[in-house]
Amino acid sequence: MDVLPSEEEQMVKNLAREFLEAESPPRLARDMEKDDQGYPPELWNKMAQLGWFGMSIPEAYDGQGLPLTYLALILEEVGRSIAPVPFHSTVVPALTIASDGTEEQRQEVLPRVSQGSLIMTWAFQEQDPRLLPEAVQAQAVADGDHYVITGTKMFVDNFNVAEKCLVACRTAPASADNQGISMFLVNTNTPGISHTPLVTLAKDKQSKVEFNQVRVPKANLVGELNQGWTVAQAMLDRATVLLCAQMVGAARKDIEMAIEYAKNRVAFGRPIGAFQSVQHMCADMTIWVDGAQLLTYEALWKMDEGLPASIEVSQAKAFCNDKCQAAVRSSQVLHGGMGFMMEFDLHLWYRRVTAWTMRLGTSFEHRARISKALIDQPGKVWLGMDQIPVA
């Protein structure tokens, strides 16, 4: 039991921070909000050279084969620097290909992701925004050597620059055996696909993607037919915990700015940070982000150990949603009118952390998953138990 990062883990994190502090100033995030592509290829290529995208991709596919925790520590720093890169949206489907794809799919995707020459995304949510199998209504119908996909996907990250998209589709009604979901790797330039950019709180690049009779070769099925919910669930859990890491990183930087501001801003004849009311806010903000970080690390550790981690992921995300939000809101409050000004950088972090609370599961959704496990499964529960029964 040692819940603090090891020396190697800390080193990876420190190097990432140094790099991003030099290469990804807030100015860049602002510029990319207005950019059509939304990311700077130069920064993307430098990150690829550092081996970041292949961090948790097996060595056989040009990756580094390191545990997910290492990738998460990098993404924590990416969150901290709010670097505008399609990093999360690329590694999430890539890791699913690594775990559930065929050998051909791995060969096609993973080395290119590791090298930084392939930007990817994934599409799950629809009109019913819940991350549940019953919310998947986009149809994929078999037709010869192809599946034909029709439906509308929402909130697809970086679709505008993605070359491939991993799409969750309905291939059968839910049955006693399975949820009738299948996952397909789709080239985004396939005829029949159109997308509309959404204007978001974080000013990031998300799209509404319409699939109209889109023909996808059968070889692009990822995982087994109708068994895709298992694949999707693992992907969503991984995506969620990696987003938690980003939230923790961004929230930490955000509150550090507020604490620094409080030490320097003079009002009533002293720095406002000398007032206990302000000190206590800062103490709480720190405690909240610490808690979010600990929960996130534990979920990551469980995943890396190959243990069921869905409850731990939900714990982390529900807590991040509530407490990272509260922390960055407090930072805004501490900055007074200044934080409300476009020219001041603080809102860049606030808008992202806030937007991320709405992505990949609301607090209600995650707590429902937890209560189901705690309450609806037989047997006593206790804190620190090896394995919380999974619903």
Place this chain on the structure above:
Amino acid sequence: MDFAYTPEQQTLREEVRQFIAEYVTPEILAEVEESGVRSRGPKTREMYQKVADRGWIGISWPKEYGGQGGSRIDQYIVEEEFGRVGVEVGGAGSGAPAILAAGTEEQKKYFLPGLIRGEISFALGFTEPQAGADLAGLQCRAVRDGDEFVINGQKMYTTRAHSGSHIYLMARTDPEAPRHKGISIFLVPMETPGITVRPLWTIQNDPPAPRRTTYGDRRTNEVFFEDVHIPASCMLGEENTGWYVGALGLNLDRVGASRYLLSVQRDEDIINWVKENDMGGYGPSQDPAVRDRLAELWIEAQVCRLMTMRSMSLVERGGTFTYEGSAEKVWAPEHGVKTTETIAQILGAYGQLLSSSEDNIEGGVFAHNLMGAFQSGINHGSAQVMRDQVARRGLGMPRG
């Protein structure tokens, strides 16, 4: 990062659970209930001896003083399991960590084996009528007289004064020095002439709180010192460094199972209770509002656990706290209050029934918790003072 207990530690937990199932009998629990968690009746003492025989008390203390030289986490596991059934064994709050850090060889050799045998236990003599949260304002005097000190003054809310063998006394040795620099710590036998103990009865006394209640103490005390002569060898650490020795003790005292369990036991209890009880058809476990709140509390309780693990990881690495112990002491007690008050709204009118009432729930522990949970945000450093420490020591914010 490693969030696992070792296989040996898991085995230890199993062994402790088996021991508890076998030896912590209903008679012992009744005796604990009767005498209070912090006192020990004859059957409890017998059981305690068996615990000591297994080497489970003072596991992390050095072998030369009767400990096992084991890890702090092993010790935590033992304390946690006994704590869950409401029986306190050794370790945290014992004064041992501070004695190990600041004591003379003689003191270590005398106190640690005594603590392990259960013959020695400390009452914490810090608070005074005019010095609680502002501890450095204490007035109890210790005046040197040759090889002795003479103590005069009063202590307050000294919970174990009637059951402990010694008092861990903070007294002023130099009234001319700045507040924090004229204080020393003394380890004083309670039987020393001139010490008078007067009971203070708490709001948990009538009817008595069940043993697992958070701050279910029925009694605390005032302690009066009138010309109490003690040998100078009772002093712990150097003269006038007592503030720092005391702070060390408190910080270490905040780490561990008992402090953690105070804040999270009701989380486990209520979830396990709603799973088994449908309240005449209401079925709180299927009420969506209740389910959402229980999950929220569970997550927060996990944060309590992880903050405790963080503190222990720091101790195990030999690092020092900057703010982590204080952060834990803000988060966990306030969480405990939130849980307690949420449970009240789940149980409704049944939640008010005290230990002696017909139809009470789980012996009235939830009702009594409403009178005790908030106390854990006050004792051993209030949440407000802890926030000051997080901000000033942890974040480097300026003093007002």
